[in-house]
Amino acid sequence: MLLIGASGYIGGRLRARLETEPVRLRCLARRPEFVRPATASTDVVQGDCLDPESLAPALQGVDTAYYLVHSMGAGNDFAARDRAAAANFAQAAGAAGVRRIVYLGGLGRDNDQLSAHLRSRQETGEVLRSGGVPVVELRSSIVLGSGSLSFELIRSLVQRLPVMLCPRWVRTPTQPIAVEDLVEYLVAARTLAEASDQVYEVGGADVVSYREIMLEYARQRGLRRWLLPVPLLTPRLSSLWLGLTTPVYARVGRELIESVRNPTVVDDRSAASAFDVRPMGLAEAIHRARLNEDQELAATRWSDAISSGRTTRTWAGVQFGTRLVDSRSVEVDAPAAGAFAPIRRIGGAQGWYHLDSLWTLRGWADLLLGGIGMRRGRRDPESLRVGDTLDCWRVEAFEPDRRLRLAAEMKLPGRAWLEFEVEPGGKNQSVVRQTAIFDPKGLAGLLYWYGIYPLHGRIFTGMLRAIATRAERADADQAVCHQSESTPA
Numbered sequence: 001m002l003l004i005g006a007s008g009y010i011g012g013r014l015r016a017r018l019e020t021e022p023v024r025l026r027c028l029a030r031r032p033e034f035v036r037p038a039t040a041s042t043d044v045v046q047g048d049c050l051d052p053e054s055l056a057p058a059l060q061g062v063d064t065a066y067y068l069v070h071s072m073g074a075g076n077d078f079a080a081r082d083r084a085a086a087a088n089f090a091q092a093a094g095a096a097g098v099r100r101i102v103y104l105g106g107l108g109r110d111n112d113q114l115s116a117h118l119r120s121r122q123e124t125g126e127v128l129r130s131g132g133v134p135v136v137e138l139r140s141s142i143v144l145g146s147g148s149l150s151f152e153l154i155r156s157l158v159q160r161l162p163v164m165l166c167p168r169w170v171r172t173p174t175q176p177i178a179v180e181d182l183v184e185y186l187v188a189a190r191t192l193a194e195a196s197d198q199v200y201e202v203g204g205a206d207v208v209s210y211r212e213i214m215l216e217y218a219r220q221r222g223l224r225r226w227l228l229p230v231p232l233l234t235p236r237l238s239s240l241w242l243g244l245t246t247p248v249y250a251r252v253g254r255e256l257i258e259s260v261r262n263p264t265v266v267d268d269r270s271a272a273s274a275f276d277v278r279p280m281g282l283a284e285a286i287h288r289a290r291l292n293e294d295q296e297l298a299a300t301r302w303s304d305a306i307s308s309g310r311t312t313r314t315w316a317g318v319q320f321g322t323r324l325v326d327s328r329s330v331e332v333d334a335p336a337a338g339a340f341a342p343i344r345r346i347g348g349a350q351g352w353y354h355l356d357s358l359w360t361l362r363g364w365a366d367l368l369l370g371g372i373g374m375r376r377g378r379r380d381p382e383s384l385r386v387g388d389t390l391d392c393w394r395v396e397a398f399e400p401d402r403r404l405r406l407a408a409e410m411k412l413p414g415r416a417w418l419e420f421e422v423e424p425g426g427k428n429q430s431v432v433r434q435t436a437i438f439d440p441k442g443l444a445g446l447l448y449w450y451g452i453y454p455l456h457g458r459i460f461t462g463m464l465r466a467i468a469t470r471a472e473r474a475d476a477d478q479a480v481c482h483q484s485e486s487t488p489a
Helices: 009-018 052-059 078-096 116-129 149-160 179-189 210-221 235-245 247-259 282-299 336-344 356-368 442-486
Strands: 002-004 025-029 042-046 064-067 100-106 135-140 163-166 198-202 226-229 313-320 323-332 393-399 403-408 414-424 430-440
Touching (some): 002 009, 009 025, 009 179, 042 052, 052 078, 064 078, 078 116, 100 116, 100 179, 149 210, 179 198, 179 282, 210 226, 210 282, 323 442, 336 403, 336 414, 336 442, 430 442
Parallel strands (some): 002 064, 064 100, 100 135, 135 198
Antiparallel strands (some): 393 403, 403 414, 414 430
């Protein structure tokens, strides 16, 4: 079995799901280093659908191929690139004797003057069918899941804008599908009995408008939002506005905004009888997306994305979902256990190693707001365990000599975490990484983060340097002690 697009959002979810099945999986990727298999039965090979010569080796011995490729982020020529890639793959799959291609396209009726994005999705399916290999095409509406582009766009708008001027397209009907349900459809598509071309329309349990999606997310986050209809805002003007409010998604997001004028609702219900999948509704899909985001955040290894060096490095202002991240790292001339020792002892009577007066002031401010302040201290000056209180924090994760994650319990316009990680470096060296994470609640949360960001820079930089200094001093003292003990009298 071959999966093309394993480094993408849906492809990555599908790869993880297929790795739980008793199948031999091969992934084709332009950048194989971005695909990290969870099992030894998964192979990753280098290839590109725009490079026909790279496809034949990857398709050798393949029975079923998943085609999850699109070029929407490539600029104005994305549709032509998609057609060329699909044509190359269809020809190579036919020559290799592939028995089935499973393709994920997009909902939308041809008589609705489809946007360039939706038209390209359906054209790709037609090109794939031209190669003679039976194609099972699933057409879906927007996908709701932590990290999906559509969901992140909706979430960014709701988080940042208490009042939204909404054009007519926010009332366009759509049938959003949870990413978990979409993956189950894709997995089941490989075992369908039909050996001919099939197109199935799939969606969630609810037909809603984009307005209803935004209001449901706001309800679950406890945010009051006003959506005011403005008939003059066209999708084009909306895309420009989107580029200002959510710039990280601007290029691809504009193509999606152009697509929202098209209803994306399931008309052909044949998938209900062909698949044993019962998709969830809007409220549950959003709830699961938010829940999964917490789980993914807990499992994230910031060290995979941040380089280390002799001087303190900063990775600040980066957004992970709705979370804002400030991460700093420094090399320490001490082994991992020694570098972690000051982290293990932080807080309580030991203090926070830098500008403790500001920590005290923050605690008094929290008390005035009805919070817990900084007076809880810690259970033990040397040891920690999950669930311990630590001043205004609670220990959420603890791995001895490796990792400590604290969740804030003070009064905040959002949720906050502070994480420390230690990894072995060179000889008698290690890397200490400190990451502050904030999940803002609406505009107040964003103003809070950016308002105190300069102060955070001073506090966190000084704290990290103090941890490194204490670890190196303790290691040097220990080395002197061992040397004196080994020197004969």
